[in-house]
Amino acid sequence: MTAVERHTISVIVDNEPGILARVVGLFSGRGYNIESLTVAETDSREHRSRITLVTSGTPMIIEQIKAQLERLVPVHKVSDLTEGGAHVERELALIKVRGTGEKRVESLRIADIFRARAIDSTIDSFVFEMTGSTDKIDAFVKLMEPLGLIEVARTGVAAISRGSQAL
């Protein structure tokens, strides 16, 4: 068996009703994985959206995923950032922690180390905002667990290639 690889794929689509359902339906219908999916309009004049997908599979499956995505009529471009080389991936997370005393202080200290910002505070809670790689957010969330973690909201990965070239 060939090893399973994790790939980040950018898909530029016409922003029309049903396009997200087409992409998601393709993945569920053919049994592919979606680890995360992020979508928003990125070109309001041309009504184009960018979908960033993180998926995993054998090289043959990854190749299929890309070919199947390209086959959808409203899809402009499919780009495998993992295959394309250098790129940056970021995620935004909002993390709610409840606690008092030493735990509360500790959570603030760790947030500082991770460059997370407190964007909401009550006498016994914080909401931290942080951006970073998926790994970094995972690590922060893990550290918050014993300190009173009660809720996490994550955006999923947004990714872009390094250098001066556009997709």
Add this chain to the structure above:
Amino acid sequence: MSSKTTSAATAAASPPATDWTGSELLLKALVDQGVEVIFGYPGGAVLPIYDALFQQNSLRHILVRQEGGAVHAAEGYARSTGKVGVVLVTSGPGATNAVTGLTDALMDSVPVVCLTGQVPTHLIGNDAFQEADTTGITRPCTKHNYLVKDITKLSRTVHEAFHVARSGRPGPVVVDLPKDILVGRSTVYEGPEAGMRKTYAPRLEPDADRIEQALEMMARAKRPLFYCGGGVINSGPKAVELLTQLVRATGFPCTLTLMGLGAFPASDPLFLGMVGMHGTWESNHAMHDCDLMINVGARFDDRVTGKIAAFSPGSKKIHIDIDPSSINKNVRVDLPIVGDAGKALAGLLSGWKSRKAKGDAGHAKDLAAWWDQIEKWRARDCLRYEKTDKVIKPQYAIQRLYELTKGRDCYITTEVGQHQMWAAQFYKFDKPNHWMTSGGLGTMGYGLPAAMGVQVAHPDALVVDIAGEASILMNIQELSTICQYRLPVKAFILNNQYMGMVRQWQELLHGGRYSESYMDSLPDFVKLAESFHCVGLRATKVSEVDDVIKEMLKVKQPVVVDVAVDQTENCFPMIPSGAAHNEMLLGPADKKKPGGAISEDGMVLV
């Protein structure tokens, strides 16, 4: 062809331009697309379209008896003409009844445009009467679908739908039309020349370097084989002609998939017969042992490959396909060539000819040795069956049908099951577009409505649905349509009173426990035919087979022939599920051989 583009702004300023209702715009777009026939069934949401149809004479409407029949009829029409088949159904149940046919067309790459009515825009999402989320339901079973929410985009959308349906790898496209759009008015009509959106541009031209590499591989091959499918037929008659020339120029053996039958003449000695689960001994062994497989327009379907791990282990594989997602989907290939089959074949043929002129086209000695081996396989005569005058063997009935119709322009459709495989094995197709069968989806009930669609397209041709008694009952209501339009369709039923293929699998896999596969209380097909104003004929003895076929051919009306065939006959050769090509069963005796039975792994496969 007239077309007129007027924007709302200029319409207000200049003298009043013609304005059309949505229904009129729709029909105008259909006419401009060259549509002649629509298969459909009316209902509340599409009444405005039916009203517009009533007031014109360019489009002919064929009223089916169930929407499922309309889609299969459109498929038969499309596959026998190469044109787009058009379906018109109402909202809700009209659309959901069309789903099986749409899925069938998707699996077999048949160009179909299905127009569905929809509740008015302001009611969408309210669970209105006869509302269904048609675009949601049909998204996974169409090549693309549209919901028209703006009447000014109606004509453009229809033209785009036809373009998507017929270009690249063809397929079904749904256009969902809310009733307020159909009764609304607009001056905006765009003709078929209206630009297609930029995102859709199938690649047609194959890479020249890869064609050259393919030629090099062909010149070096010792045991080459052409493995071709429906993609060649979809590419058009020219591609079929080019394939025939290329196969003959190379002298390589050629096998075809179920969907590809007719892409190369069955009467040519270079043809090895069909490949796959019920393919010939020589085809499957050649697939297994070849050293170069040249796949043109076939998709390595599981019915062809059998056990993937043991599929043609020693061969280099070239795969020519218009759909990039077909490449490396099931089987990893050595040389993928994305493009139109016809264009690729033209490149291969001219390249091969110039190589031949230079004396650089293959090893004649190796090829002769390969043919010696193939002839040994062929000598097994794998399609032989017991000749008897006690009971009508289904193979015999089809053979006689072939012999008695072979000089004529005869179109064959089938249902799904044993009779379908026997038809594929025993009816020899020398021309494309004459064989219509449900391959990918395996839809019982396909054959009768498909035959109807073929007959509408070819009123003077002989159209025969080779059927089983179980399948044909799934869409038997279409006899009423056949009668209404005086379509002289012939239904040739091989009646064994079983769902034969189900029974065969139960025999081979489930210890002969024939669970629910026996059909009790079948209708009297002769009387049934008569009640639909068709001619009913029956053969119960071997000596009657020729007579009923001759009578069927003589009668100018629709005919239903009920042929009582051997109830226990099974379809061989057979690659048991989960087995490799060289582990075929040749006949009933084989299943008792060690290793001949179906493995545990094979049991879970379909």
